[in-house]
Amino acid sequence: MIEIDNITKIYDSARAVDGVSMTIDTGTITVIVGTSGSGKTTLLRLINRLEEPTSGEVRINGQSTLDVKPHILRRRIGYAIQGHGLFPHHTVARNIGAVPQLLGWSRDKIDARVDELLDLFSMAPQDFRNRYPSELSGGQQQRVGVARALASRPDLILMDEPFGALDPIIRTRAQEDLRRIQQALGSTIILVTHDMEEAIRLGDRVAVMDGGKLVQYATPADIITHPATDFVADMVGDVERPLRLLSLTPLADVIEDGHASGTPLPPDANLRDALSACLWTGRSAVPISDHGKVIGRVTLDAIRARAEVHA
Amino acid sequence: MRFSAPGVLFAILGGAALLAPFMTLAANRIVAGDAVPIWSVVPPGQTALGLAAVLLGLALGVPAGRAGLRMVGPLIGLAGLLWLVIQGAPALLDGAGDYARVSPAAGFWCLLVIFALLMADAITALKPGPYQRALLLAAAVAALAAVLGSGVLSPLSVLQEFSARRDAFASEATRHLWLAFGSLGMAGIIGFPLGVLGHRKPALRGAILPVLSFLQTIPSLAMFGLMIPLLSWVGATVPGARSLGIAGIGFAPVFVALVLYSLLPVVGNTVAGLAATPAQALDAARGIGMTAGQRLWRVELPIGLPVILTGLRIVLVQNIGLAVIAGLIGGGGFGTFVFQGLNQTATDLILLGALPTVALALTAAIVMDILVDLTRRLPKETP
Numbered sequence: 276m277i278e279i280d281n282i283t284k285i286y287d288s289a290r291a292v293d294g295v296s297m298t299i300d301t302g303t304i305t306v307i308v309g310t311s312g313s314g315k316t317t318l319l320r321l322i323n324r325l326e327e328p329t330s331g332e333v334r335i336n337g338q339s340t341l342d343v344k345p346h347i348l349r350r351r352i353g354y355a356i357q358g359h360g361l362f363p364h365h366t367v368a369r370n371i372g373a374v375p376q377l378l379g380w381s382r383d384k385i386d387a388r389v390d391e392l393l394d395l396f397s398m399a400p401q402d403f404r405n406r407y408p409s410e411l412s413g414g415q416q417q418r419v420g421v422a423r424a425l426a427s428r429p430d431l432i433l434m435d436e437p438f439g440a441l442d443p444i445i446r447t448r449a450q451e452d453l454r455r456i457q458q459a460l461g462s463t464i465i466l467v468t469h470d471m472e473e474a475i476r477l478g479d480r481v482a483v484m485d486g487g488k489l490v491q492y493a494t495p496a497d498i499i500t501h502p503a504t505d506f507v508a509d510m511v512g513d514v515e516r517p518l519r520l521l522s523l524t525p526l527a528d529v530i531e532d533g534h535a536s537g538t539p540l541p542p543d544a545n546l547r548d549a550l551s552a553c554l555w556t557g558r559s560a561v562p563i564s565d566h567g568k569v570i571g572r573v574t575l576d577a578i579r580a581r582a583e584v585h586a
Numbered sequence: 587m588r589f590s591a592p593g594v595l596f597a598i599l600g601g602a603a604l605l606a607p608f609m610t611l612a613a614n615r616i617v618a619g620d621a622v623p624i625w626s627v628v629p630p631g632q633t634a635l636g637l638a639a640v641l642l643g644l645a646l647g648v649p650a651g652r653a654g655l656r657m658v659g660p661l662i663g664l665a666g667l668l669w670l671v672i673q674g675a676p677a678l679l680d681g682a683g684d685y686a687r688v689s690p691a692a693g694f695w696c697l698l699v700i701f702a703l704l705m706a707d708a709i710t711a712l713k714p715g716p717y718q719r720a721l722l723l724a725a726a727v728a729a730l731a732a733v734l735g736s737g738v739l740s741p742l743s744v745l746q747e748f749s750a751r752r753d754a755f756a757s758e759a760t761r762h763l764w765l766a767f768g769s770l771g772m773a774g775i776i777g778f779p780l781g782v783l784g785h786r787k788p789a790l791r792g793a794i795l796p797v798l799s800f801l802q803t804i805p806s807l808a809m810f811g812l813m814i815p816l817l818s819w820v821g822a823t824v825p826g827a828r829s830l831g832i833a834g835i836g837f838a839p840v841f842v843a844l845v846l847y848s849l850l851p852v853v854g855n856t857v858a859g860l861a862a863t864p865a866q867a868l869d870a871a872r873g874i875g876m877t878a879g880q881r882l883w884r885v886e887l888p889i890g891l892p893v894i895l896t897g898l899r900i901v902l903v904q905n906i907g908l909a910v911i912a913g914l915i916g917g918g919g920f921g922t923f924v925f926q927g928l929n930q931t932a933t934d935l936i937l938l939g940a941l942p943t944v945a946l947a948l949t950a951a952i953v954m955d956i957l958v959d960l961t962r963r964l965p966k967e968t969p
Contacts, residue, residue, distance in 0.1 A: 325873060350875030367882050372873050423874070433873075535869030 276301055277322070277431065277463065282331030284317050291317040293487035294331070299480070304457055304464045304475040308510065315467045318484065319433050322465065323352045323473035331512070335431065350377055353432030353462075357439040359420035361408040367393075367419050368404040374427040391424040395456060414445040417425040421453065425460070434466040438473070450477055471510045475519055477500070483507050496523055521546035524581060526563050526573050535572035539564035546581055549573045592707050593647035593656070600644040600700045606693035607671070611678045614685040615743060617930050624693060627674030636673065639666025640697060650746050653711045653894075660705040667697055668733065675741035688742035689934055697816040703915045716959040723952050728946075743934040746942070751923075751938070759942065761837075762919035766946075769841055773848030779847070781856025781894075782882065791857060798850035806908055809846070810915055813839030840917035844908060848901040855897025859890025891961040899954035906947040910939065 277299040277416075284292040292314045299305045299493045309315040320326040322333050324345040329361040333340045334566055340348055353374075361370050369376075371392055372385040390400040396418040419436065424432050437453075438446045454477065456466055468474055475483045475495040483506070491503035499520045502508040511519060526549055538547055539562040552561050553575050560574040609619030624640075643663020671690060678688045714722065726936075739745055748755055782792035793953050804812070818834025821827050832838045837967055863886045871881045887894075914923020920939040927935030 323873065325869075346875045346877050348875075349873060354868055354870065354873035355874065356866060358866045360864075360868075360873075362867050362871070362885055363864065364885075377875055377880070420870075421871075446688075470961035 276336060277465070279322070280332050280334065282318070282321055282333065283327055283329050284314075285329045290487045292321060292328075294472060295487075295489045296331075297482060297489060297492050299465065301463050301464065302461045303479040304454075304466060304477050305480045305482060306478035307465065307467045307482045307484060308469065308471055308474040310469060310510075313484040314487040315451045315469075316435055316482045317487075319435055319467045322431075323349045323354060323433055325349075337527070349443075350374055350427070350577055351422035351429055353427075353429040353434075355421050355424035355432070355434045355437045357436035359408070359416045359440075361420055362523040363408055363417060366405050366407060367411070370419055371422045371426050373509065374429075378427055380427075380475035382535060385434075387427060392425060395421055395425075396452065402409070414441060415581065417445075417449060418452070421449075423443065423454070425462075428460075430463060431463075432462055434464060436468055437466065439468070454478065471512070472519075475523065476503075483510060499523070518547055518550075521582055522580065523552060527578045529564055529573055529581060530571040531574065531577065533572045533574075535562040535574075537561060539569060540573075541565065542570070543560060546573070546578050550575070550578050553578070587648040589648055590650040590656070590707075592956065593650070595702070596700045596704050597644045597648055597891045599938075600640075600697060601917075602638070603693050603696035603700065605692040606687060606696060608693040609674055609678065610691045611682060612687045612689070612743075613683060614688050615747070615934065616930065619687070619691075621691060622674075623668065627670060628677045632673050633670070633689065636666045636670035639669065641661060642666075642703075643701060644843060647707075652707055656711070657705065660701040660708065660834040663697070663701045663704075667694060667701070671742070672738045675739070679741055685851060687746065687934065688741060689743040706722050710889065716956045717862055719959075723956075729951065744937045747923075747932070747935045753937070758919055760921050761917075762906075762909055762912075762921075762943070762946070765837070765844060765912055765917065765919050766902065766905040768908075768952075769844035769905050770898065771850055772841075772845045773852045773901060774898070776845070777849050777852030778856055778894075781853045782860065784853060784857045784888075785860040788834065794853060794855070795850075801846050802850045806843070806911055807914075808909060809843045813843050814915065816834050817842065835916045837912075838918050839915060840912035840919075844905050847908065848905060851897040851900040851904075855894050855900075856890070859893030859897075860886045861890075863889045872893060888961075892958050895954065895958045899951065899958065900956060902950045903947050904943060906943060906950055910943055913939070 279295055279299075281294050281296050283290065295314075295318060305369075307315045307318060309311075317326055321328050324340055327393060329415075352484055362373070363518050365517045368386070368389045371389045373383045375388060381478070388402065393400040398415065398418065403411075403415070403424075408419070411419065417440070421437060422435070422437050423567065438449050441449060450473065453464070466477060475498070478495055479513045479569055480492065481498050483490050483498065483503075485504075487545060491498060491507050493501075493503075499511055499516050500574065502511055522545050524546045525542065525548065526540060526544050529546065535558065536550070537556055537558050540552060542563055542565050553559065559576075560572045562569050562572050564570060591803040604624055609622045609627050610619030611622055612619030624637065627633065628636075631805035640663050642664060643659045643661075646659025649655070662663075671694065675688045679686055682688075709719075709722065733739060734745075740749065758823065779796060784794055817839045821833040821838075824832075830950055860882075867885060868881065871885050892938065909917075909919045910921035910924055911918045913923070913925040920943045923939030924936050925939075926937065927933065927937075
């Protein structure tokens with residue numbers, strides 16, 4: 276559990292982060308979202324003490340981060356940033372193994388861990404181990420950057436716009452990868468983004484920052500249905516609110532018995548996908564099939580009911 | 587057939603150089619000698635062979651494209667030059683008197699430079715890697731050492747001057763190396779930490795670099811001149827300084843001046859090299875828990891090393907040259923021969939100081955370039 280306790284950071288009388296308190300549960304993804312200058316990156320950097328707080332403190336599992344030397348603290352916390360920040364003069368293997376090396380792991384253990392992570396990110400170790408960052412594509416560099424953050428199996432990982440430099444298709448894949456890996460490892464991730472779409476897609480909880488203050492800290496569904504301020508509503512976007520809400524609900528939640536024609540969808544697709552399929556093919560219901568077997572359907576009425584509930 | 591532009595130019599220049607005096611024969615080491623053209627340094631039968639080699643060497647540079655051939659051409663030409671001098675020197679000295687001196691003249695030196703440039707052009711076209719260049723350099727040094735060591739050139743006046751000063755040459759050479767490398771080392775010891783500090787603290791950088799730039803603009807003779815009163819004052823007033831050899835003339839003022847000249851390239855390139863690390867890589871280095879020292883040694887320094895070594899290269903080549911002026915104020919080194927030669931109007935004694943200095947600077951430059959290349963291990967940016 277990470278407790279951020281009334282933390283404030285003042286630069287030359289400007290309050291970059293202003294009295295923020297929040298509690299983050301272990302094993303979840305928390306996304307801090309805000310416009311530029313909202314203090315979201317500063318808040319993240321206060322957690323691993325890349326910035327020192329003016330007042331307040333952060334506790335990780337009850338222990339204040341101020342009780343630990345900063346570089347020791349940072350070695351226990353994964354860190355990935357926009358534009359990857361890989362060391363250009365080190366191979367992929369040395370980049371990924373950087374933190375284990377700082378922690379004094381043995382050579383064999385580091386090598387094994389590097390290969391394991393490359394496998395996890397679908398990069399064949401024998402092909403990529405000895406390449407330099409400049410020999411990788413943007414998406415590959417980003418994956419190596421995230422792999423470096425995971426290398427020492429930290430319980431907590433901080434990510435600052437990790438997918439900001441990627442094109443939309445690769446970005447979606449990277450987000451799915453992160454979700455999958457986070458669920459497999461059970462790590463706690465705090466991620467900063469300016470993209471509400473990304474926040475809603477990835478976050479178990481979303482923290483909205485504005486002018487250094489935490490204006491809302493809630494589940495994605497709450498953020499969409501009950502925005503705390505006009506600013507949050509703006510960030511969500513009025514027009515897209517129902518669609519965003521639908522994208523949070525898997526089909527499995529509203530499945531009903533009955534027949535429908537046309538191409539089926541899998542149960543882990545969401546209501547937004549189903550709505551899109553209905554509108555595009557002029558159907559009023561879509562069949563749902565699990566591993567090739569039709570298990571029910573979702574009707575347009577059920578979708579509408581879900582979207583209207585909050586009106 | 588396509589022609590190589592430099593090859594054609596050098597062939598024309600080489601042709602002209604053939605008409606210039608090839609060697610000179612003088613009654614003694616002071617007086618000006620009589621010019622001897624290339625075709626009459628030795629009996630015609632022997633001349634023909636050497637002359638043919640020189641002409642072939644020039645001709646092989648003309649066609650474009652054949653890098654291997656253009657490498658062989660200068661070698662044949664150089665062999666021809668060497669052969670002519672080896673044959674010519676004793677032949678000219680024969681019956682010319684006990685004090686007679688024979689030296690290569692303008693024509694020889696021009697052809698030597700032309701073949702060296704042709705070879706450099708051919709080597710550049712071959713794009714050798716750092717190890718291949720090291721091998722080429724070693725081969726060139728070995729060949730030079732073999733020719734000089736064999737004694738075939740000893741009738742030449744400059745080597746006569748050498749054999750009269752064998753011991754002095756060894757000690758002045760050592761002194762010259764001490765001046766050049768010692769000042770480089772001292773500049774490194776002072777300049778590298780200054781560079782690191784300057785990198786960390788922009789305010790300090792803003793104060794240091796203009797001062798060092800100013801030092802760099804002082805002409806070398808004026809700098810040595812300034813050192814004389816300054817260090818004689820230090821030697822006279824600071825206890826123990828005199829016993830360390832600190833005085834207005836001699837080794838100390840030259841050494842101090844060379845160190846001062848070296849500081850700007852060392853500090854400037856250290857600052858520039860350390861700044862070459864991408865900001866994001868540096869933020870990541872902090873973020874994953876590297877201490878300031880680890881960031882310096884593992885990230886900033888390796889990335890900046892080629893730039894820092896380029897600074898050391900500038901210093902080394904500059905100091906090997908500047909150290910010659912040490913001869914003027916009793917600092918020793920090859921400059922001693924240069925200034926003795928100037929005083930005695932003995933041209934070959936001047937060359938005894940100048941030629942090793944040039945060879946040393948050239949070798950140092952090539953070695954440093956190889957080192958810079960080796961530290962630039964990064965792959966080229968992929969498009």
